Amino acid sequence: MSWLDKIIGKKPTKDEDLWVSCKKCKEQIYVSELEDNLKVCPKCEYHFRLDARQRIQMLIDPESFIEHDQNLTSPDPLKFKDTKKYKERMRATIKKNQTNDAIIAGSGVMEGISVELAVFDFSFMGGSMGSVVGEKITRSIERAIENHVPIIIVSCSGGARMQEGIFSLMQMAKTSSALQKLSEKKIPYISILTDPTMGGVSASFSMLGDIILAEPGALIGFAGPRVIEQTIKQKLPKGFQRAEFQLEHGLIDDVVHRKDMKSTLVRLLNMLQNTPQEEPKEEEKIPKLTNPPEVLGA
Amino acid sequence: MVQILEFEREIFALETQIHDLVSLSNMYDSVGDITDEITKLKKKLRRMKHDVYSNLKGWDKTLVARHPDRPHMLDYIKNIFSDFYELHGDRHGGYGPSIVAGLAKFGDQSVMVVGHQKGREMEEKIARNFGMSQPSGYRKALRLMRMAEKFSMPVITFIDTPGAYPGVDAEEKGQSEAIATNMFSMIQMRVPIICVVIGEGGSGGALAIGVGDRILMLEHSVYSVISPEGCASILWEDKNKTGQAADALCLTANHLLKFEVIDQIVREPLGGAHRNHKQAAIRLKKALRTNLAELREIRPDELVRLREEKFRKMGEVVEASA
Ligand SMILES: [Zn+2]
Numbered sequence: 001m002s003w004l005d006k007i008i009g010k011k012p013t014k015d016e017d018l019w020v021s022c023k024k025c026k027e028q029i030y031v032s033e034l035e036d037n038l039k040v041c042p043k044c045e046y047h048f049r050l051d052a053r054q055r056i057q058m059l060i061d062p063e064s065f066i067e068h069d070q071n072l073t074s075p076d077p078l079k080f081k082d083t084k085k086y087k088e089r090m091r092a093t094i095k096k097n098q099t100n101d102a103i104i105a106g107s108g109v110m111e112g113i114s115v116e117l118a119v120f121d122f123s124f125m126g127g128s129m130g131s132v133v134g135e136k137i138t139r140s141i142e143r144a145i146e147n148h149v150p151i152i153i154v155s156c157s158g159g160a161r162m163q164e165g166i167f168s169l170m171q172m173a174k175t176s177s178a179l180q181k182l183s184e185k186k187i188p189y190i191s192i193l194t195d196p197t198m199g200g201v202s203a204s205f206s207m208l209g210d211i212i213l214a215e216p217g218a219l220i221g222f223a224g225p226r227v228i229e230q231t232i233k234q235k236l237p238k239g240f241q242r243a244e245f246q247l248e249h250g251l252i253d254d255v256v257h258r259k260d261m262k263s264t265l266v267r268l269l270n271m272l273q274n275t276p277q278e279e280p281k282e283e284e285k286i287p288k289l290t291n292p293p294e295v296l297g298a
Numbered sequence: 299m300v301q302i303l304e305f306e307r308e309i310f311a312l313e314t315q316i317h318d319l320v321s322l323s324n325m326y327d328s329v330g331d332i333t334d335e336i337t338k339l340k341k342k343l344r345r346m347k348h349d350v351y352s353n354l355k356g357w358d359k360t361l362v363a364r365h366p367d368r369p370h371m372l373d374y375i376k377n378i379f380s381d382f383y384e385l386h387g388d389r390h391g392g393y394g395p396s397i398v399a400g401l402a403k404f405g406d407q408s409v410m411v412v413g414h415q416k417g418r419e420m421e422e423k424i425a426r427n428f429g430m431s432q433p434s435g436y437r438k439a440l441r442l443m444r445m446a447e448k449f450s451m452p453v454i455t456f457i458d459t460p461g462a463y464p465g466v467d468a469e470e471k472g473q474s475e476a477i478a479t480n481m482f483s484m485i486q487m488r489v490p491i492i493c494v495v496i497g498e499g500g501s502g503g504a505l506a507i508g509v510g511d512r513i514l515m516l517e518h519s520v521y522s523v524i525s526p527e528g529c530a531s532i533l534w535e536d537k538n539k540t541g542q543a544a545d546a547l548c549l550t551a552n553h554l555l556k557f558e559v560i561d562q563i564v565r566e567p568l569g570g571a572h573r574n575h576k577q578a579a580i581r582l583k584k585a586l587r588t589n590l591a592e593l594r595e596i597r598p599d600e601l602v603r604l605r606e607e608k609f610r611k612m613g614e615v616v617e618a619s620a
Contacts, residue, residue: 077557077614078548082533100618131613138610160501160523162533165547166559169501169523170612173509176481177609184486200523202474203462203502208482222473222502223464231464241469251472 022046024217038258047215047258049195052104052121055154059262060108060117067106069139072132074101078165086163089125097124101132102157105140107147111266113273116144120156120194120201127157129201130164134171137205141178141189150188150269155206158224159199172204179208188272190265193220193243193252211268212252213261214243220252303361305350309569312343347569354518356544360526362518363497367572369579371398371413371456374496377579378586379404379411385442392434392471396427396463397507399442404454404586410446412439412507413456416497429498430463433476436506440480443487452490452590455507460525462503477506484509485609486602490593492586494564495519495551496571511605512589513559515551516582517566521559522549559612562589 019028024046034041038058039048050058056065073090080086094100102124108117118140120127137153144151160168182189191209193202195218203222206212214220221241229236239245246252256264302310316339323332354362362368375382379402388394399412414431417423439455446453462473484491484507491510499508499521515521524532526544531537554560564585571578593601 071618072615073618075614075616078546080546082542082546131615134613135615162524162529162547164614165523165549166521166554166557167613169505170559170609172478172502172505173481173485173609174612176478177485177509177606180482180485181606183482200502203477204481205478207472207475207478220474221469222462222477223469227464228466228469232466236466240466249470249472251475 023048040258045216045257047195047217049122049156050258051123052099052119052154055119056104056106056108056117058258059152059154059265060110060115061112064109065106065117066108067104068143069105069136071100072135074130074132074164076163077131077167078163080163080165082163089163093124097121099124101136102127102129102161103133103136105136107143107149110262110269113266113269114147114149115269116140116147116149116151117154118151119154122156125161127155127201128159128161128168129157129171130161130168131171133161134168134174137171137175138178141175141182144187144189145182145185148185148187150190150273151182152190152192152265153205153209154192154194155197155201156194157197157199157201159201169200172200175205176208179205183210188269190268192261193246194218196220198222198224207251210272211254213254213256213264214246214252215258215261216243216255218243220246301366303358303365305354305358306569309343309346309350312339312346316340316343344568351518351569354550355541356520356547356549357526357541359518359550360498360520360540360544362570362572363520365570365572366418368497369571369575370418371415371458371496373575374456374579374582375402375411375413377576378583379409382411386438388434388437388441390434390437392432392437394432394435394438395425396429396431396459397435397439399439401451404452404590407590408449408451410442410451410453411456412442412453413496414459414503414507416458427463429459430461431459431503431506432463432465432468433471433473436462436476436480439507440483443484443491447487447489450489452492452593453487453510454586455491455493455510457493457495457499457504457508457521458497458519459500459503460498461500462506477502480506481509485605488598488602490590490596490601491605492589492593494582494586495521495560496582499549500525509605509609511593511601511608512561514562514564514582514585514589515554515560516564516571516578517551518570519551520544520549521551521554522547 022041025044027043039050076087102121105118118137189209191206191212193214197206197220219241243255247255382402384400398415402411414429415426416429417426443453492512493508493510495515497519526540530539530543551563564582567574567577
């Protein structure tokens with residue numbers, strides 16, 4: 001940084017700030033170009049990780065998002081300490097991230113359709129699920145039931161949060177249970193899996209969507225590839241646990257490019273909701289014929 | 299060959315001493331009357347066992363929970379139920395040998411019993427995949443729990459697994475989906491469900507048969523989101539830090555009762571269930587009988603409502619000031 005930059009507080013303009021190298025095809029891409037392209041490599045379509053706020057912006061109509069439960073945080077019930085205290089780790093992360101935990105939840109509108117939306121924030125401790133994540137997901141589901149609107153959950157997580165021990169594990173049961181109630185009310189739930197969706201997150205609400213969509217190339221699975229390699233002592237096949245692999249094995253409904261995600265959701269939600277909620281009343285069942293019968297066939 | 303755990307060494311030394319004295323006094327009259335001496339030592343042994351076993355830390359508990367002589371699901375079945383008839387298969391191409399399930403008689407009542415089976419001898423261990431189930435095991439469990447619901451039978455599950463199997467085929471067949479679907483389905487079953495952690499409650503693989511009205515834990519069993527080894531290697535980046543990791547994870551029955559994640563601790567015979575399979579089973583049987591009797595009084599709608607409420611409350615959050 002030059003003395004002049006120091007004085008005027010200008011950020012250093014090193015090469016890596018302007019350019020980024022694609023993780024897949026190694027192409028050098030302008031950061032601004034990548035941002036404009038929804039963080040998808042223009043050359044090979046590699047989907048870079050999107051942060052939660054960007055994701056919400058991408059999916060929800062402008063100005064329509066109302067965030068809920070943003071002040072929930074973990075009281076650190078285990079007083080967990082590894083090489084560092086969990087409390088300290090959290091404090092540092094909260095300060096850096098401007099969110100209180102690894103998920104943002106809220107209500108919004110998608111091309112006129114009201115939805116509940118919960119989006120994981122991977123930058124907050126790897127998107128790991130502790131009590132706060134589980135609670136916010138559960139409350140989102142409960143709001144969807146109360147307001148009778150569909151729910152969309154965008155997963156991006158390494159799994160359960162070890163630092164909250166058994167409480168983290170129980171979030172799997174809690175969220176899955178809440179979805180049972182939603183299902184009984186016949187309210188649609190679309191689960192979107194992004195890179196990565198693993199462990200306790202994949203083994204609970206993520207895999208319980210009425211419809212499960214994934215972004216191209218997303219790593220999705222129960223056990224991490226490293227754990228599996230150590231267990232079976234073999235190299236894993238190429239493409240193992242990627243979204244396309246999951247599709248081929250019948251575990252998800254479709255792989256959807258990021259640029260098509262919103263339109264796909266709107267299309268699906270319209271179809272899912274275009275069914276009568278109850279049996280129509282008797283007099284409504286018989287169409288009133290204002291035209292002569294032969295015209296109907298035309 | 300009995301396996302001796304590190305913290306049991308003193309106990310074993312004393313046991314050997316008592317044993318030697320007894321045979322000595324039986325063999326030679328010249329030793330004189332040492333009955334008093336023996337009684338004193340036996341008393342000391344009891345106290346020592348009690349002290350050691352009531353103060354076990356997380357990692358020691360983990361070792362007891364995994365003890366090779368610890369009673370497994372099939373040992374409890376033998377000692378608790380009559381007329382157990384094992385049923386097989388998930389009906390979708392899977393056999394699921396890591397989980398045993400079937401019809402059994404508990405007193406005069408038919409029940410569905412489901413549980414992980416780790417295997418005792420090497421051959422059985424391999425056949426059972428060390429109690430690490432494939433998706434087929436969980437799907438078989440669900441199929442049979444649904445059958446229990448159909449015929450209004452209570453379900454009793456025995457949890458004892460290092461975790462769900464991490465393998466290529468398990469992933470291909472939807473390990474995550476199998477676990478998730480079990481939790482999703484168990485929450486609304488209209489029959490009583492009692493889950494007992496008898497050894498190792500290993501994460502999602504345990505929870506896949508762990509959603510019920512009553513969650514019991516044997517005194518020296520453990521239940522955790524991750525194994526101490528896994529936690530140590532990730533957070534400490536040192537797989538030898540299992541002691542610290544086990545303590546930090548708060549995986550003992552005492553912790554989990556305090557956290558209200560489980561409902562009851564079933565005491566084990568002095569020195570652990572592995573010292574006396576029969577006694578361990580008798581105590582568990584008693585606990586099951588009481589809980590089943592209570593649950594049978596509750597109407598199905600209410601049962602489901604209470605179960606939903608129970609799991610809804612799991613977790614600890616606070617509202618921070620904005
Ligand atoms: Zn690229």
